[in-house]
Amino acid sequence: RGAGTAIPVFSLRSADDFGVGDFYDLFKLIDWAEATGQKVIQLLPINDTTMTRTWLDSYPYNANSTFALHPMYIRPDAIGELEDKAKAEWAREKAACLNGLAVVDYEEVNELKETYVKALYAQMGEKLASTIAYRTFVKNNLSWLKPYAAYSVLRDQFKTADFNRWGEHAKYQEEKIDAFVEANRDKINYVYFVQYHLDKQLREVRNYAHKHHVVLKGDIPIGISSSSVDAWLNPELFHMDCSAGAPPDDFSIMGQNWGFPTYNWEVMKRDGYQWWKNRFRKM
DSSP states (O other): OOOEEEEOGGGOOOTTOSSSOOGGGHHHHHHHHHHTTOOEEEEOOOBOOOSSSSGGGGOTTSOSOSSOBOGGGOOHHHHOOOSOHHHHHHHHHHHHHHHTSSSOOHHHHHHHHHHHHHHHHHHHHHHHHTSHHHHHHHHHHHHHHHHHHHHHHHHHHHTOSOGGGSGGGSSOOHHHHHHHHHHTHHHHHHHHHHHHHHHHHHHHHHHHHHHTTOEEEOOOOSOOOTTSHHHHHOGGGEEEEEEEEEOOBTTBTTOEEEEEEEEOHHHHHTTTSHHHHHHHHHO
16 A cells, blocks of 8 residues: 555646656656655656647647657756757746746647757757667657657648548558658657657656655546547547547536547457557556
8 A cells, every 4th residue: 555646747847847847847756755655656647639739739638649658748958958059048038937827838838848859859869860779769669659750740731630631641551651751751750759758758757766666657548539649540449430428427417528439349359459458568
């Protein structure tokens, strides 16, 4: 048995932040948990939810991928120092303004972090790509990383996460996606760059927690979005014409319709529930 605290990462704030809590803020939370005799820290879902690039994406249970981490939780200046001192100073000044707000400005925060990280990618992306650590990460995660990166680029290109409106890419076809990836290699590599550093930073936090005898407990959403990479890549695993929800209760007398397709357990069983195994292994 162990007492602990459940908290969304975005609500953690420190002087080092860019207007929103990030993975590195968990270091201080772990220190506090240890000092107060707590053994568990549970986090709300931390998967990427970027679909519209507006504040509507802030709902943590409507992820666009069950594997990719949300770029919002990255600590940009932990990746490296910007050579462009003027841009670095501008970013820090804007971060301080966003950090001073009483609430998270979701859209501004994500725009600032993306601008900063893209500058770092242009500066050091090519050098990182030649390292063993980076190549190992890409190789070990390619099964979900490549489709997610292609999804991210196509989402921005068509300005919609509804893959049914992506023309020839409305249905995932590996050969066509491979060609698309090669034709958009720089944009794809940027997505890889972001996910590599998110994974690296979260692993540092996880290792620190274990060193201090604190468990990081996750929160896996019950459903997947109908506009997610998972639905695009493996539609046969879900009943895309169904919608999960909750029955009426004291808080919602009409019940709830979450809009998430239900699982096709019969199909999932055929390969021994591999999608679930991959999901749990990654998380």
